[in-house]
Amino acid sequence: MAFLSGARVEARRVADKRAEGLAAWEQVYTVLTHPRCINCHTATNYPQQGDERRRHFANVVRGPDGRGVPALNCAGCHQKANADSTGVPGGPDWHLAPLSMRWQDENDRPLPSAAVCQQVTDPKRNGQMSAQALLKHNAEAELVLWAWEPGRRPDGSERATPPLTHAEFVAATRRWVEAGTPCPSVK
Amino acid sequence: MAKYQLNVNGERREVSVDPSTPLLWVLREDLKMTGTKFGCGVSACGACTVHVAGVATRSCVLPVALLGERPVVTIEAMANDPVGRAVQDAWVERDVVQCGYCQSGQIMSAVALLKQTPKPSDVNIDESLGGNLCRCATYVRIREAVHLAAQKLK
Numbered sequence: 001m002a003f004l005s006g007a008r009v010e011a012r013r014v015a016d017k018r019a020e021g022l023a024a025w026e027q028v029y030t031v032l033t034h035p036r037c038i039n040c041h042t043a044t045n046y047p048q049q050g051d052e053r054r055r056h057f058a059n060v061v062r063g064p065d066g067r068g069v070p071a072l073n074c075a076g077c078h079q080k081a082n083a084d085s086t087g088v089p090g091g092p093d094w095h096l097a098p099l100s101m102r103w104q105d106e107n108d109r110p111l112p113s114a115a116v117c118q119q120v121t122d123p124k125r126n127g128q129m130s131a132q133a134l135l136k137h138n139a140e141a142e143l144v145l146w147a148w149e150p151g152r153r154p155d156g157s158e159r160a161t162p163p164l165t166h167a168e169f170v171a172a173t174r175r176w177v178e179a180g181t182p183c184p185s186v187k
Numbered sequence: 188m189a190k191y192q193l194n195v196n197g198e199r200r201e202v203s204v205d206p207s208t209p210l211l212w213v214l215r216e217d218l219k220m221t222g223t224k225f226g227c228g229v230s231a232c233g234a235c236t237v238h239v240a241g242v243a244t245r246s247c248v249l250p251v252a253l254l255g256e257r258p259v260v261t262i263e264a265m266a267n268d269p270v271g272r273a274v275q276d277a278w279v280e281r282d283v284v285q286c287g288y289c290q291s292g293q294i295m296s297a298v299a300l301l302k303q304t305p306k307p308s309d310v311n312i313d314e315s316l317g318g319n320l321c322r323c324a325t326y327v328r329i330r331e332a333v334h335l336a337a338q339k340l341k
Contacts, residue, residue, distance in 0.1 A: 059317030071296035085207030
């Protein structure tokens with residue numbers, strides 16, 4: 001009986017940990033699908049822009065390495081820092097995420113939480129990142145950090161930031177990683 | 188106001204301007220290099236295209252403070268650039284220009300394309316010059332001239 005009770009306690013502990021991890025993931029998911037992040041994690045041949053996630057103007061296309069094409073490179077407008085006087089956002093090595101890291105479908109609709117989670121945790125599709133590397137990426141990557149300092153729009157207003165602070169985002173990522181990066185079941 | 192040492196077409200130029208001043212206006216107003224045109228001011232038309240460290244760049248949205256040490260090349264230098272010369276010759280041969288306002292930007296983009304893609308396809312040309320607008324709709328002749336310049340550069 002004591003053994004069964006111990007097993008039950010352990011099963012409960014594992015279930016609680018998973019539930020905590022899944023709750024943390026859902027917080028992470030709200031950030032990943034925010035326009036500041038998902039606009040460059042498209043499934044198409046173009047980036048998006050704006051909170052309404054419209055197609056990038058000027059016929060900008062992805063190009064072979066996600067940095068545009070000759071004469072229409074991302075870096076032709078997006079500098080290493082925001083240009084608040086002209087309203088053009090910028091950050092180091094501005095580029096699109098590769099198609100393996102898409103978080104949308106081909107109709108520009110965000111993928112469900114389970115699908116994004118599976119992408120993020122699949123080394124074949126996430127750039128060979130381990131769970132700890134994911135945590136480090138979310139905590140330190142310069143283009144991730146940009147989402148919380150996105151600069152001003154051409155009209156001078158401030159761009160919207162993700163629903164969590166960066167500290168909250170990192171804390172949620174850490175709880176999710178410490179829970180073993182659980183993903184929701186595919187419905 | 189702040190002082191900036193710029194490298195424009197291989198020459199050192201000093202300007203004293205507000206850090207937020209777009210490179211386009213430094214070129215046109217301070218350096219009196221008016222070959223680069225103002226079209227939209229929001230990087231949507233390509234008329235202001237110059238090369239910054241070899242990258243075709245919309246100078247209307249590049250604050251001079253973000254330029255750093257990167258060299259700038261403008262339309263004024265194209266006659267002395269082998270690819271630029273070939274593109275200009277092709278432009279004349281195909282009689283590309285109508286009103287001409289957008290053409291310095293078109294040529295700067297065409298040169299940037301040919302330097303990275305010496306034998307561009309129609310798709311390459313359409314994608315690379317897709318951000319350069321021409322209200323006279325000279326697009327068909329532009330495409331022909333880019334192909335002609337590529338042939339001349341073989």
